[in-house]
Amino acid sequence: MQYMLMIHGDEAAEAAMPEAAMQALMGAYGAYTDAMMTAGVLVAGERLRPSDTATRVRVVDGKTQVLDGPYAESKEQLGGYFVIEVPDLDQAITWAARCPSSAHGTIELRPIWPM
């Protein structure tokens, strides 16, 4: 089964992180990605720019509306994602727990609807 791991974290806290801690976090992400590749579970994954770079788009009465900012204002914002291929939810949870951000943020796991 494929799952999307959506990484939600506090951008303000992340921005305030000391340089050394940020480097350690990035290093941990590199190792985490490597481990997923070695285990053959990684399908895709990217880091997103902060939510203040977000743009919302919708079409109302045939007119395209464009708005600034993220879809939902909340304490934690979507900061990146991985898509993994694993046999079941238990293994997806194990990989989510290994994600370096799971210690300070929240990882939302969603099964991907196969097309």
Next chain:
Amino acid sequence: MSDAHGVPFVDDAGDTASRAAEAVARRSRGRLLAFLAARSRDIAAAEDALSEAFAAALAHWPAEGVPHNPEAWLLTAARRKLIDAARRQGTQAEAADELLVLAQPGFGDAAPLAIPDERLRLLFACAHPGIAPALRAPLMLQTVLGLDAAAIGQAFRVPPATMGQRLVRGKARIREAGIPFRVPEPHELPDRLDAVLAAVYAAYSEGWCDPGGAQPQRRTLAEEALWLGRLIASLLPAEPEALGLLALMLYLESRRLARRDAAGEFVPLAVQDTQLWDAAQIDEAERALRLAASLGRPGRYQLEAAVQSAHARPRGGGPADWPAVVQLYDALQLLTGSPVVAINRAVALSRTAGAEAGLRALQAVADDPRVTTYQPYWAARADLLAQTGHTGLALAAYQQAIGLEIDPAVRRFLQRRSAALQR
């Protein structure tokens, strides 16, 4: 719950009654449930009846006073609920059967000590071969200790609702598949007891992952597992492996405080402050292990406890007994064939025969698919590669270990090791 400014009389009585009910719930819940479940063969129905009985106690005891023998009162109330439920359920033949079972002599006898301890039978039902291994520990924790599905799910990293469904299905399976509530015969006991002990140890290991106690429910899980270990060892005093597991958990538990420094960073065994080890727990472990050894039937848990005993030697000021550790792992490997044992053995061997020898021993499990996502394998490999001067390979192995680690403190420790190698 009442506050201090309520109506004094009613509140006092209510408080006394609810405190009494809580105390009985803590002390006797597992015992009462085991007794009811062993007779109705239906854990879920017994749980429902028992919670209704506790609710009835909270309703009646404030007015009528706490009964002389609260356990017997609860048992009688729960038995009535069980019989009512069986009547309501319809299917007459089945209901009649259950009623017959419930009407057996001894049911609800007045003296508290006359309520036989059936928790062992309940534990063997929970760890029956017909129950999926991963569900055995959760079932034990819920039935014998009364932990709720949310707490158990939390501890085993499973969503609460999922854990709740699994527990419900597990209990239904015990009832529908006719899994017996009995202590196995001597000839089948070793295998069956192993399943019970493995489930307890799995619960302990989950609780062990959080030595700093940052997640209270996991710390509690280690304590609950230890409690189950003591219970089993006391109910089966002639089973050396039950004592061995108890000793093993006590040795590990004795070092809990020493595994983190003041800043919450991970401290490996070799550099732990032995003053922080819990001497009373080590003494209790030594006694349990000696008693187990005197029974003359070695086994996996006794050997693992003996390894921990050798690691505990620095408490007396001496070095860890590495040759003994290697020998014990040799014996364990013959017994279990486990790649985890092979990894630990390789590390121990590196302390007696050098890093090259350790690395060669580690190579033997390198192709085992079970180790490729097992953090300790990569950490051990990285350490040994670093010691033998293979810096590039060591860094790559650290990278795997860091990527697979769940505990942030251990991850930072591995990152520091890796960074030190790059300097």
